Amino acid sequence: MAVIDIKNVTKKFGDNTVLNNITLELNDEISAILGPSGSGKSTMLRCINGLEPIQQGDILVDGVSVKTRSNLRRIRKTCGMVFQQFNLFPNLDVIQNVTLSPIKILGQKRASAEKHAHSLLEKVGLLEKARHYPAQLSGGQQQRVAIARALAMNPKILLLDEVTSALDPEMTADVLKILESLAGEGTTMIMVTHEISFARRVSKRILFIDQGSIAADMPTDAFFSVDDQRIQKFLQHVG
Amino acid sequence: MSSLYFGDVFKNADVLLRGLGITFLISVGSLVLGLIIALPVAFMRNSRSGLLRFPSSLYVEFFRNTPLLAQLFFFFYGLPELGINTNAIVVAIIAIGLNTGAYNSEVIRAGLLSVDKGLIDASYALGMSPLQSTVYVVLPNAFRVAFKPLSSTFINMVLGTSTAASVTANELMNSAVVLAGNVFRPFEIYSTIFVGYCLLTFTLSFIAKFADYHLISKHGKMKNALKSSVGVSG
Ligand SMILES: Nc1ncnc2c1ncn2[C@@H]1O[C@H](COP(=O)(O)OP(=O)(O)O)[C@@H](O)[C@H]1O
Ligand SMILES: [Mg+2]
Numbered sequence: 001m002a003v004i005d006i007k008n009v010t011k012k013f014g015d016n017t018v019l020n021n022i023t024l025e026l027n028d029e030i031s032a033i034l035g036p037s038g039s040g041k042s043t044m045l046r047c048i049n050g051l052e053p054i055q056q057g058d059i060l061v062d063g064v065s066v067k068t069r070s071n072l073r074r075i076r077k078t079c080g081m082v083f084q085q086f087n088l089f090p091n092l093d094v095i096q097n098v099t100l101s102p103i104k105i106l107g108q109k110r111a112s113a114e115k116h117a118h119s120l121l122e123k124v125g126l127l128e129k130a131r132h133y134p135a136q137l138s139g140g141q142q143q144r145v146a147i148a149r150a151l152a153m154n155p156k157i158l159l160l161d162e163v164t165s166a167l168d169p170e171m172t173a174d175v176l177k178i179l180e181s182l183a184g185e186g187t188t189m190i191m192v193t194h195e196i197s198f199a200r201r202v203s204k205r206i207l208f209i210d211q212g213s214i215a216a217d218m219p220t221d222a223f224f225s226v227d228d229q230r231i232q233k234f235l236q237h238v239g
Numbered sequence: 240m241s242s243l244y245f246g247d248v249f250k251n252a253d254v255l256l257r258g259l260g261i262t263f264l265i266s267v268g269s270l271v272l273g274l275i276i277a278l279p280v281a282f283m284r285n286s287r288s289g290l291l292r293f294p295s296s297l298y299v300e301f302f303r304n305t306p307l308l309a310q311l312f313f314f315f316y317g318l319p320e321l322g323i324n325t326n327a328i329v330v331a332i333i334a335i336g337l338n339t340g341a342y343n344s345e346v347i348r349a350g351l352l353s354v355d356k357g358l359i360d361a362s363y364a365l366g367m368s369p370l371q372s373t374v375y376v377v378l379p380n381a382f383r384v385a386f387k388p389l390s391s392t393f394i395n396m397v398l399g400t401s402t403a404a405s406v407t408a409n410e411l412m413n414s415a416v417v418l419a420g421n422v423f424r425p426f427e428i429y430s431t432i433f434v435g436y437c438l439l440t441f442t443l444s445f446i447a448k449f450a451d452y453h454l455i456s457k458h459g460k461m462k463n464a465l466k467s468s469v470g471v472s473g
Pocket of ligand 2: 042043
């Protein structure tokens with residue numbers, strides 16, 4: 001069974017059809033979603049974890065449908081998400097950001113949640129910032145905390161929405177390094193990205209979205225050698 | 240032209256101090272009532288349901304668009320007519336609390352609206368229910384933004400408690416009026432109560448600044464500082 005099964009999904013904002021009858025299976029691997037800005041990449045991720053409702057079709061995450069509202073919390077525990085704008089809770093320090101959900105939602109004991117958080121912060125290289133607040137961190141550091149926060153829920157899948165787009169090149173490199181090591185550990189990731197060379201290096205499969213439709217879906221190597229006008233144009237544009 | 244003489248003020252210091260104490264009591268009572276009312280009203284005003292929005296808007300608009308003094312008279316003379324016997328201090332707390340609650344609810348509402356949508360997305364993406372998201376994410380961040388304007392509404396309200404003098408609550412202003420009638424030293428008496436009010440408000444704004452620094456500002460600048468467009472009671 002596919003980890004994420006997207007069946008004939010149409011998503012509209014008012015009259016604006018943003019995802020147009022998409023059918024797609026995502027498995028235990030790393031997939032990159034590419035496509036021009038406004039093509040519906042973020043919306044697709046947000047539909048997968050039910051942040052946006054869909055109008056037609058169905059999405060099953062680990063066999064559970066996003067169409068039943070009461071399933072959403074379960075689906076969101078399966079899918080961790082990291083956002084372009086980090087979205088750390090500014091009222092909480094780093095360790096509290098990472099442990100809030102494990103304690104309140106998974107019912108973990110504070111001590112064990114903090115122990116887990118420490119190991120995750122070590123992994124993202126920010127153990128010494130555990131008692132800092134988000135506003136005291138650089139963008140790259142905040143994004144690494146956001147990754148640790150998502151991982152703290154032990155998700156099966158990580159949804160990454162342009163997680164380096166708000167960062168300058170140096171910080172981007174730090175964040176990509178962490179994602180690459182997660183990839184090496186076998187974490188399932190679905191990432192929307194404009195970092196083409198990173199996507200090429202790390203992902204097994206490329207989905208190219210254009211105007212709300214899957215314009216290409218192929219193994220990474222094939223994607224970069226395919227003879228397709230739209231894809232060539234896109235690659236020239238971002239690369 | 241007689242010269243200044245504070246002897247009578249000192250002799251009656253106990254009356255004025257007692258007045259100051261009652262001013263403080265009315266202030267704290269109104270503060271608590273005002274906050275208890277403001278939170279649900281703020282949520283109601285932000286609600287999509289007209290059934291919740293209408294009564295809350297009616298309340299807020301009424302108390303913000305009529306004079307505090309008239310509201311005080313309304314409760315002081317109106318309640319007994321309905322068979323509710325009250326004492327002046329309680330009436331003052333009710334009227335001033337309702338009045339300040341209307342202003343506070345607008346401040347809190349603006350605070351709630353200022354919470355970054357991305358934070359709410361993040362809380363849901365982490366598996367929180369709407370209630371958990373509200374309790375752990377929305378409210379604390381709304382409060383961070385609302386704290387400063389709330390403390391200035393509060394200080395304004397403390398000064399507004401002087402209107403309770405007109406319904407016989409023997410707070411600081413009322414004590415001064417009574418005292419000035421007994422010993423004819425209005426200049427000395429009123430200048431003394433200015434000092435009393437200043438002591439109270441300076442202390443409160445010091446506490447507010449201290450709390451703001453240690454609970455909020457120390458942790459770094461906020462992304463969405465609340466615009467000062469929110470009204471303040473007077
Ligand atoms: N909350 C929303 N309300 C209305 N329209 C939206 C909303 N979010 C996205 N859209 C529209 O959906 C389209 C796709 O947006 P998005 O998924 O963010 O694109 P991408 O992530 O590929 O840049 C855009 O036309 C955008 O304007
Ligand atoms: Mg996007």
